[in-house]
Amino acid sequence: MTPDEIEAGLLSCVHCGFCLPACPTYRETGDEADSPRGRLVLMRQAHENVLPLSDRDIGSVGYHLDRCLGCRACETACPSGVPYGNLLEEIRERQEKETRRGVGETVLREGMLALLTNPLRMKAALIGGRLTGGVIPAPIARFVGLPTDTKMPLPENLSESSRDVATFTQGAGEKRGTVLLATGCVMRVLYGTVHAATVRVLAANGVTTIAPKGQPCCGALHGHQGKLAAARAMARETITFYENACGGEGLPDVDAVILNSSGCGAFTKGYAHLLQHDERFAVRAAAFSAKVKDISEYLAALPGGLRPMPTPLPIRLTYHDACHLRHGQRIYDAPRALLQAIPGATFIETVDSDLCCGSAGVYNYLQPEMARSLLDKKLANLLATGASVVATGNPGCLAWIQQGMAAVGKDAPEIVHPIELLDRAYRP
Numbered sequence: 001m002t003p004d005e006i007e008a009g010l011l012s013c014v015h016c017g018f019c020l021p022a023c024p025t026y027r028e029t030g031d032e033a034d035s036p037r038g039r040l041v042l043m044r045q046a047h048e049n050v051l052p053l054s055d056r057d058i059g060s061v062g063y064h065l066d067r068c069l070g071c072r073a074c075e076t077a078c079p080s081g082v083p084y085g086n087l088l089e090e091i092r093e094r095q096e097k098e099t100r101r102g103v104g105e106t107v108l109r110e111g112m113l114a115l116l117t118n119p120l121r122m123k124a125a126l127i128g129g130r131l132t133g134g135v136i137p138a139p140i141a142r143f144v145g146l147p148t149d150t151k152m153p154l155p156e157n158l159s160e161s162s163r164d165v166a167t168f169t170q171g172a173g174e175k176r177g178t179v180l181l182a183t184g185c186v187m188r189v190l191y192g193t194v195h196a197a198t199v200r201v202l203a204a205n206g207v208t209t210i211a212p213k214g215q216p217c218c219g220a221l222h223g224h225q226g227k228l229a230a231a232r233a234m235a236r237e238t239i240t241f242y243e244n245a246c247g248g249e250g251l252p253d254v255d256a257v258i259l260n261s262s263g264c265g266a267f268t269k270g271y272a273h274l275l276q277h278d279e280r281f282a283v284r285a286a287a288f289s290a291k292v293k294d295i296s297e298y299l300a301a302l303p304g305g306l307r308p309m310p311t312p313l314p315i316r317l318t319y320h321d322a323c324h325l326r327h328g329q330r331i332y333d334a335p336r337a338l339l340q341a342i343p344g345a346t347f348i349e350t351v352d353s354d355l356c357c358g359s360a361g362v363y364n365y366l367q368p369e370m371a372r373s374l375l376d377k378k379l380a381n382l383l384a385t386g387a388s389v390v391a392t393g394n395p396g397c398l399a400w401i402q403q404g405m406a407a408v409g410k411d412a413p414e415i416v417h418p419i420e421l422l423d424r425a426y427r428p
């Protein structure tokens with residue numbers, strides 16, 4: 001965004017306060033500076049150089065920006081269309097340049113990005129994590145400022161969870177479409193089983209999937225941390241990679257680029273904005289973003305509807321709205337429609353289903369206290385439904401809620417991606 005665009009975005013807030021009840025951090029602290037409205041005032045003062053961005057003391061701009069989840073619930077609630085998420089990324093970019101963070105925090109921030117966006121490094125870390133039962137060794141945790149009981153997500157079967165899907169899978173029966181599956185980086189290591197389920201459900205519905213090997217990281221985690229130059233470079237690489245795989249600009253060989261990670265989906269839909277001032281990529285980015293669909297969005301809109309699912313699932317089921325699906329992509333009905341179509345399943349809404357669980361990318365590592373408090377409320381609301389299965393469409397939420405539910409013991413509900421339930425119902 002240009003400085004004028006940032007200024008216009010900040011000025012579009014009319015201070016009505018409709019966003020306050022939607023904001024998880026404001027609900028936690030009751031502090032105006034932890035609300036969207038308060039943060040927008042702080043951002044404006046930083047933008048106009050009235051307040052410094054480098055200060056991180058309690059009450060400073062940096063302090064309250066760091067506590068923002070980037071969940072974008074305020075955007076959904078805002079009647080004035082304030083582009084809060086874009087403004088946050090822009091101000092965070094300046095904040096990253098001007099703030100001197102301690103050595104431990106810098107190592108944590110850079111280390112998380114280096115690990116999570118590189119499947120090989122992530123796999124190596126998870127193999128090492130097995131030796132400690134997934135607990136980050138205390139000296140490392142202390143050095144980077146984490147609680148000493150901090151865990152990393154540890155899949156039960158790493159070779160299964162990190163297995164690549166086939167590069168080409170033909171849809172069954174009458175052909176209804178061809179899509180590219182974006183396999184990402186975290187998903188590819190922790191939730192390859194979700195990719196496999198996605199491909200099977202698409203095939204059962206007559207949709208052919210291509211999933212080229214060696215797909216790059218989309219840059220979402222970098223963008224959310226304000227590393228916009230790196231995120232733009234990753235966006236250009238991603239667009240070029242998919243254009244090469246799908247017939248050129250606008251990806252004419254496929255009907256859609258499918259994502260089953262809502263954070264990556266929201267970010268790639270935002271490439272059109274991210275690269276709007278890039279002479280070489282603006283048009284290509286807009287064409288690319290127009291093709292991006294969340295898996296629930298694509299399946300729910302299939303002309304003629306879903307094909308019948310042959311296997312009833314007699315489960316009591318609830319759903320957690322991942323922020324970047326509900327707020328980042330404004331998708332509410334599609335996942336519910338799919339889950340409610342599963343034969344035999346009883347769907348129950350969760351109170352505050354669209355309130356952030358505290359995961360928020362790497363927020364749960366950077367702001368562990370706030371994240372834990374939000375997780376505890378989320379777990380209580382999910383458990384109150386009495387559901388045996390919780391579905392949610394983002395790897396961060398899956399891992400964070402799974403980790404929280406582990407402490408509940410044998411009565412804890414199973415935490416799955418919605419597409420895994422559809423996959424079970426499509427099995428004979």
Ligand code: SF4
Nearest residue numbers: 023068069071072074
């Ligand atoms: S992004 Fe989320 S945490 Fe941040 S101000 Fe908006 S609602 Fe609050």
Ligand code: SF4
Nearest residue numbers: 013014016017019078
């Ligand atoms: S709802 Fe929108 S306009 Fe109203 S205070 Fe919040 S951000 Fe500003």
